[in-house]
Amino acid sequence: MNGTKLAPRDQGAPDYTKFLHPAMARNYGKWDYHERIRPGVLLYVAENGDTLYTVRAGSPRTMSPDLIRKICDIADRYCQGYLRFSMRTNVEFMVEDEADVEPLIEAIKTELGFPIGGTGPSISNIAHTQGWLHCNLPGTDAAGAVKALMDDLIEEFENERFPNRVKIATSCCQINCGRHADIAIIVQHHHPPRIDHTNMQICELPKVVAICPVAAIRPAVVDGNPSVEVVEEKCMYCGACHGQCPSMEIRDADTDTLSIWVGGKGSNARTGPSLMKLAVWGLPNNPPRWPEVSAAVRRILETYKEEGKDWERVGEWIERIGWQRFFEKTGFPFTKYHIEDGPQAMWTYNRSTHVRI
Amino acid sequence: MAEKNQGDNSPDTKELNTPLLDELEEGPWPSFVTDLKALSRKKPQVAQLLNQLEESYEDRWNYWTGTVLNVSGYGGGVIARLSEKKDKYPDLAQFHTIRIIAPPGFVYSTKALRNLAEICEKHGTGILQLHGLTGDILALGFDDEGTFAAAEDLMENGWDLGGSGAALRTMQCCVGQARCEMACFDTMKTTRSLTNHYISLLHRPEFMYKFKIKISGCANDCANAMIGADMPIMGTWRGPMQIEQAKVAEFIDEKGVEYVIDNVITRCPTRCISLKGKELVVDHEDCVRCMHCINVMHKALKPGKERGITICLGAKRTLKIGDTMSSVIVPFMPLETEEDFEKLTDLIDRIWDFWNDNSMDHERIGEFIARVGLATFLEGVGLEPDPRMVDRPRTSPYIKFEELAPGPFEGEQKQEPPVWNREPESSESA
Known part of the structure; x- marks a missing residue:
């Protein structure tokens, strides 16, 4: 830096107390309950009766500074200059007065083109990785694959029609930065480096x-x-x-494929956290819209929607009906590659006579 | 930046030519392609970015190489990328990402967000990702000089760089008590306090490998800690949960008794809830704080009043020994006072010391515990075994009982290491 004075180092995490919506600051630690009043809109009620309506909008995650400014314009106009992002890259706009909800939604839809949803038993925005846009290791893209998939699934973002929430993740290599999810898409390689x-x-x-x-x-x-x-x-x-x-x-444009994994969850509600398991393998890495992946994900989702009971996550639903029926109902083949290998494998075999015949 | 200035921007690389990406402008979900195309009119390097991405789509191949670049005084926070097609796309010769520590809970004022966008646009492309899976704000598209200048400008404005490499990583938490009645402790405050307490370890990689802490206010785990963090810190409570029977009755009147049986009573993992008329009876001793019944009947039920945290250790995705999941290390501790916080950092210090002294290169803590065994690990960090740390006792009978083995050399005292979760009986015994 040519001997110029350096800015202060090691300042750490920003002071969030400056970034809290006034209703959040007032009622910090004093919230009483919340309700989903419709898909994409949550009402939080404080002990003193204060209300905070939260409108959740799906973002593309990767955003230009002008798009960020447009988001800020809306938050300035309706939300007293505050907003937040959810874990799954949704933008959350908050208003205290119910009368502001409709105009806010209208502004989000017309000025940003963002859909409203992702609450309750819906599909939330897809957690994804960097892909060809900026990673050094990827076998496929992330933002594009997510865009194509969410185009297909947008109705399920905008409605709450599943037994429970569905978290989807994509990863562009086997390191799998997208991590576990109810449904996850991963690249697989097929020969040594x-x-x-x-x-x-x-x-x-x-x-x-x-x-x-x-x-x-x-x-x-x-x-x-x-x-x-x-x-x-x-x-x-x-x-x-x-x-x-x-x-x-390790990558090979001609032979790399995509696979779909199901049943991961981090939440401890009802059952403990669970890892996702292989459902479908050998799907083509087919940009720009990966239609084979969308079709397979949709087939799993439709079956889950039909068969799952209230509050069951994808993995809990499959645990209840058994993997045999999962493969029967979705129509995907169970193959020798679905059987675990490695040191823990024997604990994944059926070690009882409990069999649906 | 001589290279950049001499770059021959032939028309075909300056103009957008992205037939495949154009297909991602169709459809109802907001398109990053449309947005970046608009940006490319201001920022010519974004046109080159899209053109290179188009080539990736055509070839199903990636054109970025990773490298290392550090801001003065920092050992991480910059994800440096060089384009393999720099001759064709000279503005991508250096095209780095800066990780920036996000405000805990991802809350922003528009003033702060505009400030962020302005700085990143001034020194780079201004492309922001809110947020990366690491919990950072990601700012894309800086050359070397732009990275240094942006970092100074960011830090001048109160922002700081995030973690990368074999270091403590940027922490992440749920919205917590700022907007959630279920949060059992102050996740935002804890995140900021821990971040700032350990900030040097976040900026200067000193560990054997990465270490991620994620913080959720309750067992619902909105911060994705249980399967995504080396150390999940999870909100919980001690004693009975709060039940408002009048609201239970209202819920039953509204939803029907069958709904409550199917979705509350039978879904309880320890079957500790039963119905007596319109009253919910809970055997609190068996409640494992899973949050399910509270999720369903969130007006009638609430976490108990004596709140605190459960600390787990060990989750990571599959490389190298396969997936590891987090398991319980501290079943319960309060996290209210300064002393509580000091007790927590004391434990974290012990964990890091033992892990870093004994782990192999590139060994995450979950892999380390799997290798040395939980019992050895507990002894190493000074924690007493607790049945809540395991699903079941062992089945293998091959055990080295220290008490039953021949003693050590005559006259040698067995050194008892200090134990974190037991108060010293008296100072004389030390």
Whole structure:
């Protein structure tokens, strides 16, 4: 910085007390109950009777500064200059007077073009990763895949028609930054990394060796250069080495596919948190709109909507009806690839005679 | 930036040519393509960004390389990207993301948000993502100089950079008591206090690998902590939950008794709720604070009055040993006073010390605990075992009972490590 004075360091998290809507500041810790008065609109009532209507709008997450300013214009006009974002990248506009709700919704729809919804037993905005827009490892895109999927599912964002909420996530590689969700979409690779032996000097080789979960990588000298070799029988194509070393290319535009996983949840309500399980594999990575993925997700959702009981999340519904019936009802095949392997596998087999016949 | 100035912006790379991305302008969901196209009229590098993205769509291939770039005094917070097509798209030669610590609970004043947009637009493209899965504000599209200038400008305006790499990461919490009656403790305050207490560890990677703390006000876990954080801090309570029987009766009158049986009574994980007429009877000793009945009957039921937190450890997604889930480390502790907060940071310090002293490179804490065993871990950090930490006792009979094994060398005293969750009996025993 050419010796110029540096700004203060290590200031930490911003002081949120300056960013609270006045009704939030007044009633901090003194809320009494809330109601979903219609899809996308929540009413919070404080102990003293104060009301705060929250209108939730789906955002594209990636936004230009002008779009941010348009959002701010609406919050200035209706919400006393305050707003918040939800965990799943929705914008939440808050007003104290019920009479402001309709004009606010109108402004959001016409000025931003954002849909209203994502509350209660609906599909909320999709948690996603960076993809081809800005990641260094992705096998597919994120923002585009989400846009295409939400175009297809927007009615389910704008309505509350499921047994319980549905969280969807997408991830662009097997590191799976999108994490667990009721329904998740992940890229899968299908052969071992292709090693650029001429460019391994950019990587810390001991780390490359150590990061392999199945110890398939070992040091080797190739054409006089220090490098590594991969025991292909052991390799499970996870791409851990690729994250560690870009010269271990795991992706393949021609063979990478997408898979769909179901039944993850983080909430402890009723049942504890659960991991998602493989439902559908081998779907094509098909930009710009990934229609095969949308169709498969929709098929799972329609079955869940039809068959699930009130309050059951996707995973709880499948637990109740059993995986056999999940595959029967959705029509997706159960294959040998659905059976777990690895050290914990035996605990996932049916260790009883409890069988639906 | 000589390279950038000499770049030959031939017309075909300056003009937008994105037939595949154009298909993402159709449909009812708001389109980032439409928005970025509008931005590209002000910011020519955004046109290059879209054109490169279009090539990714065509080729199903990625054109970004990762690298390292640090703002003076910081060891993280910048996700540096170089375009592999910099000859064609010179403005993407350096095109970095800055992670910025978001306000806890993602609350903003428009003044703050406008300030953020203005700074990011001045020094880069101004593209903002609200928010990344890390819990940060992500600002995209800065070259090296722009990154440094933006960081100074951001910090001058009270913002600070987020975490990246083998460091404490930016924390994330639910809206908590600011707008939720279910929040059992002050999630926003805790998030800010912990962030600021440990800010140096967030900015300067000193750990064996990343460490994420996420904070939810109740078991509903709106912050996605249980499956997304190395350390979920979850709101809970001690003693009976609050029941307002008059509102229970109202609920039954409105929804019918069958609805209550199907959706409250039988959905309780420990079957600790029963109905007596229009009265809800709860065996509080068996309640595991799952929040379900409160979610359904949220006017009639509330968390108990003596509130606090449950601390868990260990969740991460699948690389390398497979998924790990968080498990209970501290079943309950209050988090109201300064002393409570100090007790929490004391525990976190012990956890980090033991983990970093004994873990392998790139080993998350869940993987570490899986490798050394929970019992060893508890001893290492000074926590006494508690049956609430496990689903069940062990089934394997091969056990090294320290009490039953031959003693250590004669005369040697067994050193008892200090225990975090037990008050010292007397200072003399130390």
